[in-house]
Amino acid sequence: MNEREALFRRLAAACGSHGAAAGEPPPGEAPPATEGDRVARFAEAFSAAGGFLLRGPVEAILSDLGEMLRAEGVTALFFPEDDAAAREFAMALVPFGPFTLTTGTEVRGGGAAVTAGFRTAEAAIAETGTIVETSAGGKTLLPGMIADVHVSILSAASVVARMEEALAAFGADPPRNISFLSGPSKTGDIEQTLTVGAHGPKKAIALLLPPERTE
């Protein structure tokens, strides 16, 4: 008898379930309120988690974003090769600062530049102020992982009310990596003092595309 069989023998004895059907999901949880404007609720929760949401006309977004990135000392921008919206924003931003374009591979290889990583988010969750990024379809997670500043590009149509809706979208076969990103990387490990940028981005920015650009 191998270890696994031995374990299941012990468990069967201990559970006493004798192959009885496992339970249905218990009722009883009132789902968090879902009324109201999803985008407005996302904006509120995202900023509560320490993120910055930029919205409005693209020109205004670009100039605000340029200023924020300069303030963080960002000098290099990167985006996934196959992410058109991210490319468009990063390229449009170059004139707004002393920014050069680089690639995720280069950033991963090391290098001293302070970077901003751009990426289109698959979804966002209003309940928790969360950006959802996944590896579905061979997408990279590097911009939200190894950049100093993470810039998510978000369409209003992709904002869902609760975590349930976001997870249901994957069905029975989730991609290898699903990342819920809620604000910047944080640590309180030294004297319980909240400090950003432990391992991931020091700043999390989301650009909410105006409705006419969401298709």
Next chain:
Amino acid sequence: MELTANAFGRNARKALLDKTLQEALGRTTGRFLAHRDAAAAAFPEFEATRERASRIKRDVLDHLDTYLARFIEEAEKRGTIVHVARDAGQAREIAARIARDEGVTLAVKSKSMAAEEVSLNEALEGAGVTVVESDLGEFIIQLAGEAPSHIIAPAVHKTREQVSRLFERHLGEPRTDSIPELVGMARRHLRAKFLSAGMGVSGGNFLVADTGSVVLVTNEGNGRMGTALPRVHLAVVGIEKVIPRMADLPTFLRLLPRSASGQTISSYVSIVTGTRRAGDPEGPERMHILLLDCGRSAILEGKYREILKCIRCAACLNTCPVYQSVGGHAYGWVYSGPIGAVLTPLLVGLPEAAALPDASTLCGACADVCPVKIPLPDFLLELRSDARDQGLKTPGEIAAMKGYAGVMKRAGLLEAIERIGGVLGQFFTKGKGIGGLPYPFSGWTERRDFPAPAAQPFRKLWKIRRGVTR
């Protein structure tokens, strides 16, 4: 990890005299607790969510064989290699074998109590692997050569000055008293490790049965990097961490960060499923999950089964007056606070940790905050009586308890003793409490002080208050 649970008294005394620790504990537990309370109050569905989580976990325990089998099947379908360890020794053997077979020399590890439980680092190091802790708190105590003192804040007992000194000695960094600078130093140092490590080692907050996924909840982002960048991912997880469905995950994600730190959600939740798919730029080529029994199936069989519902939020630690006073190290093993006082004896055997169930005032605060409604105080009490049945109490202690019970059952005798006690008490009183009482009462005062009796017994005050005179 070395087990010194039965030295709780000595450990606690040491902790009480440690000024730095006392300051840190006061700061930390109070803040976590206040944030937790505020988060619970701000979430109207908190109670209903607790109830639901508790019921889901109970269903899991009733059918752990079914759910675990489903988890293994789904995980293997997606390329994950699943291992099962009966005990810590076997877990170490398996981990060492994985590291050797995969040809790993450097591993980045994110925080895992399960790994701590089986001393995983030792095993990997024995297999020639350098293990770098990547959670900042764990990294700090690894440099200091110490053990974690809090489930979610392992370096709570270190000051910034101590951290800076460690970074100077081990990383060659200049001294600073700026916390952001210290965090930046660790970030730079660990970034290089993430990018060059062959293996990422993680725990797992949840195992999702219907998809074979492992869920990691972190704030720093180390769990995510360690499971996405290295070539191999090894997750070490207790078998009780299974939840039935992906659809159940939100229920637990609504409770864990709120109960732990008062956050609505942690900065990062990573749901990882199998190996990297064709065309994926990140994710491991090989994924191993090491499932630990290590005493859990035995717990499942007995009256303490519900302790396996624990989601390791640490709320019970923060709210516990004993933990607040002595911190985590005093409990002498991996788990501390009320959860440790129950779980440690069950995992290592009551004779090895019989002192822990006594490390509680039975005030009930832990049960009030536990997000999955574990009856911790009932279990502490039950373990005490088990300890007595197994002959683990001193005869003096048993005699004292018998005497106490005898007195409490006779109102007249109690009154007489209260009256005498009020007078005699002052002779035995040192400071706030009574230290060394004569036999049989010494059984009580061996390991604790008895509060000094009030000059007026409560029952007399109560009578006066209600206008009863006699």
